[in-house]
Amino acid sequence: MTAPTQTLAALTSGIATNGITVVDLTNTLSPDFPVIVLPSEFGQCEPFRMETVSRYDGTGPAWYWNNISMNEHTGTHFDAPAHWITGKDVPNGTVDTLPPADFIHPAVVVDISAESAADEDFILTREFLEKWEARNGPIPPRHWVLLRTDWHKRVGTLSYLNLKDDGAHSPGPDAGAMRFLVHERDCVGLGVETVGTDAGQASHFEEPLPAHAILHGNGRYGLQCLTNIDQLPTFGAVIIATPLKIQGGSGSPLRVIALVPGG
Amino acid sequence: MSLRPKPEKRDPLARKVERHVPPGQRSRAAHALAARAATGRFVLQQCADCQAVTYPPRDVCPQCWGDLVWQDQPRGATLLAETTIRATTDLYFRQLLPWRIGTVALDAGPTAIAHLSPTLAVGARAEIRLMLDKGGNAALFALAAGETPDMTDTQWREFVVPVRGSTVLVTDAGHPVGRAVVEALKAAGAASIVAGIAPPATAPAIEGVRFVSLDLTDTRSVSECLTDIAGPLDIVVNTARFVRPGQGLLDQKRALDVGVLGLLRLTQGCGPMLRGRPSAAFVDVISATALAPDAAYPAFSAAEAARLSLLHSFRHEMRGANARVISLLVGAVDDADHQSVPLPKVAPARIGKGVVEALEQGLETHCIGDTATEAMQRWSADPALFIRENSL
Numbered sequence: 001m002t003a004p005t006q007t008l009a010a011l012t013s014g015i016a017t018n019g020i021t022v023v024d025l026t027n028t029l030s031p032d033f034p035v036i037v038l039p040s041e042f043g044q045c046e047p048f049r050m051e052t053v054s055r056y057d058g059t060g061p062a063w064y065w066n067n068i069s070m071n072e073h074t075g076t077h078f079d080a081p082a083h084w085i086t087g088k089d090v091p092n093g094t095v096d097t098l099p100p101a102d103f104i105h106p107a108v109v110v111d112i113s114a115e116s117a118a119d120e121d122f123i124l125t126r127e128f129l130e131k132w133e134a135r136n137g138p139i140p141p142r143h144w145v146l147l148r149t150d151w152h153k154r155v156g157t158l159s160y161l162n163l164k165d166d167g168a169h170s171p172g173p174d175a176g177a178m179r180f181l182v183h184e185r186d187c188v189g190l191g192v193e194t195v196g197t198d199a200g201q202a203s204h205f206e207e208p209l210p211a212h213a214i215l216h217g218n219g220r221y222g223l224q225c226l227t228n229i230d231q232l233p234t235f236g237a238v239i240i241a242t243p244l245k246i247q248g249g250s251g252s253p254l255r256v257i258a259l260v261p262g263g
Numbered sequence: 264m265s266l267r268p269k270p271e272k273r274d275p276l277a278r279k280v281e282r283h284v285p286p287g288q289r290s291r292a293a294h295a296l297a298a299r300a301a302t303g304r305f306v307l308q309q310c311a312d313c314q315a316v317t318y319p320p321r322d323v324c325p326q327c328w329g330d331l332v333w334q335d336q337p338r339g340a341t342l343l344a345e346t347t348i349r350a351t352t353d354l355y356f357r358q359l360l361p362w363r364i365g366t367v368a369l370d371a372g373p374t375a376i377a378h379l380s381p382t383l384a385v386g387a388r389a390e391i392r393l394m395l396d397k398g399g400n401a402a403l404f405a406l407a408a409g410e411t412p413d414m415t416d417t418q419w420r421e422f423v424v425p426v427r428g429s430t431v432l433v434t435d436a437g438h439p440v441g442r443a444v445v446e447a448l449k450a451a452g453a454a455s456i457v458a459g460i461a462p463p464a465t466a467p468a469i470e471g472v473r474f475v476s477l478d479l480t481d482t483r484s485v486s487e488c489l490t491d492i493a494g495p496l497d498i499v500v501n502t503a504r505f506v507r508p509g510q511g512l513l514d515q516k517r518a519l520d521v522g523v524l525g526l527l528r529l530t531q532g533c534g535p536m537l538r539g540r541p542s543a544a545f546v547d548v549i550s551a552t553a554l555a556p557d558a559a560y561p562a563f564s565a566a567e568a569a570r571l572s573l574l575h576s577f578r579h580e581m582r583g584a585n586a587r588v589i590s591l592l593v594g595a596v597d598d599a600d601h602q603s604v605p606l607p608k609v610a611p612a613r614i615g616k617g618v619v620e621a622l623e624q625g626l627e628t629h630c631i632g633d634t635a636t637e638a639m640q641r642w643s644a645d646p647a648l649f650i651r652e653n654s655l
């Protein structure tokens with residue numbers, strides 16, 4: 001037996017014997033799952049829609065199926081580099097051309113749930129991350145950085161998008177934090193529970209929408225609308241995120257799972 | 264807070280009352296009269312040669328065989344004789360007996376048979392209304408001169424849709440038009456108002472109004488909203504539309520999804536609920552651009568035209584089901600969607616009032632405001648010319 005074969009065998013038997021737990025990080029794709037709302041001068045994201053073609057009836061006596069439609073960025077979804085203008089020239093920057101090896105990466109969880117509960121507009125800074133590293137150890141290279149905000153607990157309520165008179169209010173990183181994660185920690189991407197990798201008010205930042213601009217400009221990815229991040233350890237989980245192979249697609253709804261050591 | 268209307272008093276074991284519609288077979292000329300009655304006008308045929316007014320509708324002048332043209336007529340009349348019908352072979356009227364009719368001498372000339380207001384006595388002056396019956400045919404109804412119709416009169420109620428005591432659903436109640444309709448129906452005495460609002464918009468607080476989530480672009484949302492109403496539903500007012508200038512493909516798609524497919528989702532869902540109610544109506548607030556496009560709003564105009572077409576089909580479908588389908592035509596609304604449109608614009612509150620007027624006056628097509636009224640007149644007179652003048 002070769003070593004890779006043993007590794008894979010150990011993985012599958014670990015899952016089978018509950019030594020490795022599979023955690024579903026995906027929200028259910030439904031018509032009422034909120035989508036990002038942009039200012040009215042911009043085009044809008046279409047929500048998930050489903051029309052029944054047949055359900056064991058006259059239009060299909062023995063089968064049930066639906067037509068579905070949605071935006072590439074509806075529900076739990078993946079942002080490819082081409083999603084942002086900064087990433088428009090990144091090679092293999094659309095979902096159909098991404099290197100398949102990038103579909104599987106380890107993750108580190110940064111818990112900002114207490115800060116986000118105290119301040120809906122909590123901004124993750126480089127300073128915060130450095131202090132976090134002092135307590136938890138360095139963020140390893142080629143990891144997904146997952147921000148735990150517990151925002152998934154707001155799904156099903158208007159406080160998930162948290163739209164107010166002056167726009168959305170939700171936590172996210174500033175440009176300093178993003179440069180630190182991308183250039184100094186070589187992250188694979190940023191995964192969040194909110195509807196966007198950027199904070200709700202990030203269009204008003206001095207460097208607007210820094211997560212999108214810096215991640216995608218450097219060929220990194222985004223994962224949005226995740227759930228169950230609170231079930232992951234700080235270190236040690238492996239993320240499997242395989243976007244749909246949409247020709248020239250800027251992103252895609254997908255099923256995101258985490259492999260977690262321990263039953 | 265429960266706002267469900269009190270259940271109707273009905274023996275739960277009794278066989279459901281099946282509803283019928285009045286006799287339907289009519290001549291082409293009678294259809295022409297019905298098309299005019301739908302707008303609330305009192306028109307009769309007048310001979311172009313001898314000027315004699317004729318009723319009932321005919322193909323040629325019975326006096327001189329001259330050509331007949333439709334003319335608005337004075338509403339005055341005198342009741343000559345009356346009788347009360349106590350037996351009939353007609354299934355529709357059989358359920359409504361006794362029924363009072365009479366002979367009226369119209370100021371316009373002819374003598375006609377009319378349905379009578381209970382307050383109208385023989386020899387008294389009357390005011391004639393040209394109404395649509397539940398079969399969609401025109402009939403004369405004689406009120407006492409100066410009388411405000413009594414919405415509790417069982418005969419009058421057969422020609423109108425009373426708001427008082429009804430359960431109503433209003434779509435897009437977060438928009439100023441929907442909200443104004445809610446306010447108007449509330450003021451008119453609707454017993455239960457369910458107001459649909461599409462998330463993530465939030466519901467305003469209006470006393471006595473139940474706000475529910477309703478997004479016409481989502482089949483499941485429509486079905487869940489109607490399930491939530493569950494009980495009897497008498498009146499549905501659809502105010503939802505998507506108004507954007509230009510013809511961007513995504514905007515066109517959305518205009519069709521909200522205005523056309525949304526209407527279809529709604530009618531397919533609520534049609535069976537309206538069917539068989541003693542007095543039911545579906546009101547669609549529709550732009551006059553359905554008649555002739557506004558070139559500044561091509562995508563929206565196309566959606567509204569499609570919607571007008573769908574409404575006709577829905578009217579046909581509901582004709583045998585005792586439910587009235589009303590097209591409420593409006594010009595540019597004084598709202599955020601029409602900021603760049605020059606005046607005159609119609610106020611949302613006027614539209615709300617128009618909904619109640621159409622229901623309680625028994626109209627099927629009602630134009631609200633000067634723009635829509637003029638559009639309908641010009642379109643009726645010469646559609647090809649109106650379309651050219653409007654946008655070429």
